[in-house]
Amino acid sequence: MADRPRIGFIGLGIMGAPMAVNLIKAGFPVVGHNRSRSAVDRLVAAGGQAGESVADVTRRSDVVVTMLPDSPDVEAVALGPDGILASAAPDLLYIDMSTVRPQTSVAVARAAADKGIRVLDAPVSGGEQGAVEGTLSIMCGGEEADFEAALPVLRAVGGTLVHVGPAGAGQTVKAANQLVVAGTIELVAEAIVLMEASGVDAAAGLRVLGGGLAGSRVIDRKGAAMLARSFAPGFRVDLHHKDLGICLDVARDAGAVIPLGAAVAQLMSALRAEGDGSLDHGALLKVVERLSGRRRD
Amino acid sequence: MADRPRIGFIGLGIMGAPMAVNLIKAGFPVVGHNRSRSAVDRLVAAGGQAGESVADVTRRSDVVVTMLPDSPDVEAVALGPDGILASAAPDLLYIDMSTVRPQTSVAVARAAADKGIRVLDAPVSGGEQGAVEGTLSIMCGGEEADFEAALPVLRAVGGTLVHVGPAGAGQTVKAANQLVVAGTIELVAEAIVLMEASGVDAAAGLRVLGGGLAGSRVIDRKGAAMLARSFAPGFRVDLHHKDLGICLDVARDAGAVIPLGAAVAQLMSALRAEGDGSLDHGALLKVVERLSGRRRD
DSSP states (O other), X not given: OOSSOOEEEEOOSTTHHHHHHHHHHTXXXXXXXXXXXXXXHHHHHTTOXXXXXXXXXXXXXXXXXXXXXXXXXXXXXXXXXXXXXXXOOTTOEEEXXXXXXXXXXXXHHHHHHHHTOEEEEOOEESHHXXXXXTOEXXXXXXXXXXXXXXXXXXXXTEEEXXXXXXXXXHHHHHHHHHHHHHHHHHHHHHHHHHHHHTTOXXXXXXXXXXXXXXXXXXXXXXXXXXXXXXXXXXXXXXHHHHHHHHHHHHHHHHTOOOHHHHHHHHHHHHHHHTTOTTSBGGGHHHHHHHHTTOOOO | OOSSOOEEEEOOSTTHHHHHHHHHHTTOOEEEEOSSHHHHHHHHHTTOEEOSSHHHHHHTOSEEEEOOSSHHHHHHHHHSTTSHHHHOOTTOXXXXXXXXXXHHHHHHHHHHHHTTOEEEEOOEESHHHHHHHTOEEEEEESOHHHHHHHHHHHHTTEEEEEEXXXXXXXXXXXXXXXXXXXXXXXXXXXXXXHHHHTTOOHHHHHHHHXXXXXXXHHHHHHHHHHHTTOOOOSSBHHHHXXXXXXXXXXXXXXXXXXXXXXXXXXXXXXHHHTTOTTSBGGGHHHHHHHHTTOOOO
């Protein structure tokens, strides 16, 4: 792989777009592709090139990165007839940074191995802010040697980079991550409603919680917005709902019993059922308010 | 109040003892009392004085601090016939740093007001480590002026000091704190079991979770011990069980519905029912392991 390998980036959404820009800023030549053309135009304006299709991007790249919404998207883009594996030279390194089922990552890795293509599942945590700042946490499954080969690319978009196991392991850790994030948001929401319903200054209370063993990045990053009922995404409820479905599947497959994970998945479903799927996941506060008779919308 | 008011400290347990020592180190004269005499002897060895009884300590002090296990203890020590209020001069400042029911704090504050005694409820978070290091988070209910008068004392034992509202408000915030702490420990336990049951390196996984939006002081301070199944307290399950009982009462009184809080209270009860009440609350991991068929003890 060249010193500055050519990067193909497929999926220029809320997360993908700033990640691709950070790769450009780090000096990589980046060719991008996205279903809607406007995102590609913005990448070109930021110094990237336009790819005409998945196959076009793959042929023009040493490393292909995908950042797509869900498992079927990755299966289509990676395994489809004009997909990455069908279009790739044997020395391609393919890094899927989407959050998908571990089984999808394993299936892609197996199909790629048959063609001599190296694959990593490398989902991220840290949200839009982490993507913009290039400080994402990246949990990586696949061969150790491939992880090391990918490090120069991953460093341009991430702060914490950890190889956690074989193909699919990155997705398993991401599932655990999404369980902890959703659960922590829900706990903070319950704490806020508990304090407000008791007539206590919840902003002051949350400040002191943040300074002790209850402290979390959720309080630091989302506490103020939750107190202000500001639920513009950020990370959408629809996506977290999808991720918790993966998490419950992973738990069932592994025989792990996760009572709080199961409960918060139901609360996220309730939020979505009320039509709030496009809000930030901090809107779990609305579910607690509704349950507590403190909101009528 | 003098520049260095005389402090009476009642309740020299795991938390109280190091807090009293930090007051001595900060230059306050401290007279201590405890049900078992050995704790008083240790305070004397650290430069404090021995109080013979609650009444004796109260009469020799400008500020009395209590750090006791539960609501009935505070009611007996504060309101009993030879208790603090019965023995106090009218200008006493009484700071109860125990974790008790908000109603107990309100009852003590009302009784004290009748005698012109100032009272604060000032429960803490941060555990034994925070008590030893003098970095506790302190959530304070009571009159703002009394909070300001108490600040020199509170600064000697705490890092984050916040006035959160009137009498009882400190306890309400502490209840919210204990909800978030127990819930976060349980979420981390579920994440660990999910990763281990899936054959993923949970230590590596937890490292990456700690670097992203899932990051928390629970992961930072308790993650390694939980991975190692090291459950020496720390903060005992029995006490956290007591605190979650207070939390559920506060929620019911206020009409707040806290689904994850209720669920983790049940899991803490299950841990205690198995005879693990004297372990550190990180032992919630054992409940998840038992539920998942991964432990037989």
